[in-house]
Amino acid sequence: MNTLYPIFLKTEQLDFLIVGGGNVAYEKLFFILKSSPQTKATVVAPFIREEVRALANNYAVELVEGIYNPDYLKGRHIVIATTDNPAVNRQVYEDARAKQLLVNVADTPELCDLYLGGIVTKGNLKIAISTNGKSPTVAKRLRQLFENIFPEDMDKLLQNLHRYRSTLKLSFEQKVDRMNALTQELIKSDD
Structure with a gap:
């Protein structure tokens, strides 16, 4: 049964901790920053790959070379564990949950509050x-x-629809009806 609820977070207002500095940490960090470049993150690991370092240099990412301890959770909102050590990943999960933080343990769905x-x-x-x-x-x-x-110009369509919607002097329900009628063409097939 699929009980997940999709939500979009303003990650630039949140503070991420990524435990681990390898390929998986790079992938998680890359896609978070691709989606929201202003995201603040800290990566903590005894070894941090060059790719992670290069990515961190271009964004608000702090690198900490060291072993994980629960003090790193202070002030965080979301924690991602990416180490290749299951015991460390479980400890990160338990510590984060004890502080009521959202946590994702890579490749371990049962230790995740959220999936990326x-x-x-x-x-x-x-x-x-x-x-x-x-x-x-x-x-x-x-x-x-x-x-x-x-298409790459999808944003042009969205901007035009937004401008049109803002010119409508109608009730909320009437705006919804008008926009639904206007965008109905997007889902019509050529059958």
Whole structure:
């Protein structure tokens, strides 16, 4: 049963902690920053890959070379554990949950409050894809498919619709009806 509720966070207003400095940490950090470049994050690990360092140099990412301890959770909102040590990942999960922080332990769905799904971004259009933690690879492939399907100028359409909507001097329900009628063409097939 799929009980996940998709939500879009203003991550630039949140503080992330990523425990681990390898390939998985890089991937998580890359996609968070791709979606929201102003996100504040700290990466803590005894070893931090060069790719993570290079990414951190271009964003508000603090790098801490050291081993994880619960003090790093102070002031955080979301914690992501990406180490290759299951005991460390479990400890991060337990510490974060004790502080009522949202946590994601990479590749361990039972230790996740949230999943970092595939995200398609075309200007102001953002589509999140989840497989309920069952297959991140399928989410990745669907993201790639949707990135190819939606045109690059999708934002132009959204901007035009937004401008038109702001000119309507109608009640909320009437605006919804008018915008629904206008956008109905987007889903019509050529059958």
